[in-house]
Amino acid sequence: xxxxxxxxxxxxxxxxxWKQVSPNVxxxxxxxxxxxxxxxxxxxxMLQMSERLDNxxxxxxxxxxxxxxxxxxxxxxxxxFPRALFIGGSIMPGDDVFVALxxxxxxxxxxxxxxxxxxxxxxxxxxERGKLxxxxxxxxxxxxxxxxxxxx
Numbered sequence: 286x287x288x289x290x291x292x293x294x295x296x297x298x299x300x301x302x303w304k305q306v307s308p309n310v311x312x313x314x315x316x317x318x319x320x321x322x323x324x325x326x327x328x329x330x331m332l333q334m335s336e337r338l339d340n341x342x343x344x345x346x347x348x349x350x351x352x353x354x355x356x357x358x359x360x361x362x363x364x365x366f367p368r369a370l371f372i373g374g375s376i377m378p379g380d381d382v383f384v385a386l387x388x389x390x391x392x393x394x395x396x397x398x399x400x401x402x403x404x405x406x407x408x409x410x411x412x413e414r415g416k417l418x419x420x421x422x423x424x425x426x427x428x429x430x431x432x433x434x435x436x437x
Contacts, residue, residue, distance in 0.1 A: 314423040315414045321376040334371040350410040362409040
């Protein structure tokens, strides 16, 4: 994500709310159809994954359904690489499944969580699996967002 790291992710990382969970928990949160995935533990790992994917040519490979351009319309279902931050991925090398945040604009506080789904056809392999806040509240028993909602 070249422009900005979502503020909500920075808050989760700083508070310790963002944590490693088992692949079974990730499947419960993002979908029973997924292979074993892990969440990256810190911002450096997330940023390095973006760099590795770019350097390895994944962004330019049509099978991975990413574009370097930010789309002006919703007609193109590919992942906008400049607006993506990779927060998780396959445990098994070669599975090439990734979990990314997609921030629509710099004011987007709570970005969409997308998963690369190989069962879908090109160019529609990135499937939305909810918002970042929903993912964190599902993996965390003491989610700060649940406390804020209870106060309202």
